Amino acid sequence: MQRDITVGIIANPASGRDIRRLTAKASVFPTAEKANMIQRLLGPLGRLGVGRVLMMPDMTGIAAGVLRAVQTHHASRLPPWPRVDFLDMKLAGDASDSARAAGLIHQAGAALVVVLGGDGTHRVVADACDELPMATLSTGTNNVFPDLREATVTGLAAALFATGRVAADDALKRNKRLVVSVGARREIALVDACVTRLDHVGARAVWDPATIAELYVSFAEPDAIGLSAIAAAVAPVARDAAYGLRVCCGAGGRPVLAPIAPGVLAELPVTLVEPLLPDVDYPVAALRGSIALDGEREIELGETSQASLRLDLHGPLTLDVPATLAAAARAGGAPGQPGLPFSVAAPSPGGWPHPVDSTTHQGRRQT
Structure with missing residues (x-):
């Protein structure tokens, strides 16, 4: 029996909430937005064939928000999301939760883990499983290591790598x-x-x-x-x-x-x-x-x-989102499968090789 392609998700409930809200002008990162970001990940993951998501539970409402969204989505006629399973683990309410979740996700054979947090969260996950690739999303305070990027785009790149449409040599980069x-x-x-x-x-x-x-x-x-x-x-x-x-x-x-x-x-x-x-x-x-x-x-x-x-120099592997999407565009996608299926010829020195049908454009202007 073929196993579902699996992607892990770790969302740190404490990220974006430390003392720098008092000592600086840092804003609070809401729990509801973290849950929304995960929902925006699930769309492209499901669309491109990821069958299962393993997610770290929490006591602040992120997992509860995702669970409600999954139940509502499955009752609709929208494109399917992956099955979302929450890790069976006891929560300590500190950084050890992220480390333990990373280990369980790695043991389950996940292709990669999407991490929502700041520099500290990514450090904990990288230390727990240094060979488990991370797709990074910034939800912390002084974020330098993780990407500040729309979750939908990160989910698309994660799905392209997890499903094998883009090889590791093109999708991953080694960090210090x-x-x-x-x-x-x-x-x-x-x-x-x-x-x-x-x-x-x-x-x-x-x-x-x-x-x-x-x-x-x-x-x-x-x-x-x-x-x-x-x-x-x-x-x-x-x-x-x-x-x-x-x-x-x-x-x-x-x-x-x-x-x-x-x-x-x-x-x-x-x-x-x-x-x-x-x-x-x-x-x-x-x-x-x-x-x-x-x-x-x-x-x-x-x-x-x-x-x-x-x-x-041989630190953790992370998903290079722009490089992954560019590689998928160059490859044109897999025949008969969803996700970047078009292959466009490169332009000639004088411009794109196919002419523009002016009559078609005139007709459009008249409608």
């Missing part, structure tokens, strides 16, 4: 990551790791620029917001560059202005900027403080173990 080691503990960051002068994890988010001591980034885009914007203001680093950047802050440094949160421009004194080479361990000078991973404090430093960071 930062590997943080403190004694026997190992964590990753997808965008940035920040050494702060704060001793405790506390409310996790880093909003006071005076507390930033060191910043390590895998990439730094000029139009980004968040801690990586500090590095981008000094020396931008592309996502596909084979290096990262280390930035140190302290008294007497060069003043740098960067948007570290929505509505917040911070001035920081930068004392050192140097490239971060792959597969090299960089020891952290501070023995006290904390380390924020992708904008959220996760590690408290003690005097017994020194922390180190390493840039790894």
